[in-house]
Amino acid sequence: MQPGQRPFQGQAGQRPAQGGSSQGTPGLVKPAPKAKVRRARLLVSKVDPWSVLKMAFLLSVALGIVTVVAAIVLWTVLDLTGIFDQVDSLLGTLAGSEGGGFELKKVASLGQVASFATIIAVVNVVLLTALSMLSAVLYNISATLVGGVGVTLTDD
DSSP states (O other), rough: OTTTOOOOOOSSTOOOTTTOOOOOOOOOOOOOOOOOOOOEEEOOOOHHHHHHHHHHHHHHHHHHHHHHHHHHHHHHHHHTTTHHHHHHHHHHHHTOOOOOOOOHHHHEEEHHHHHHHHHHHHHHHHHHHHHHHHHHHHHHHHHHHHOEEEEEOOOO
């Protein structure tokens, strides 16, 4: 062996054999000791109203988009399945006029349904954001009185 060289340890990335076996077969590997589960008891004593406001606004906007899309999809499905025509004929039969006096599609057209769903979504965004902000402020006030909500976190 030349000076400065290390003795041969096997191929690159290969672990040396454990257990003192010199015949080329690795020895038994001891399993890692089982780690104890760590637990931390925390207390949520304050909620930042600004972060609640931002999060509630984003979630309520997403809910509003879902509301408008669901209303449009529902109207389209009802139109494609012919439910509007069946309701028109049922209402004509009940009213006694077979000649078609009432047309549901004219009263509830796709544009009207989409605009109504958009109005509902905007009102929901404003109300949910305001209620979430109010809830955060009320939680902070009540947490100063009783100490907050206790949470236990565990490490798996």
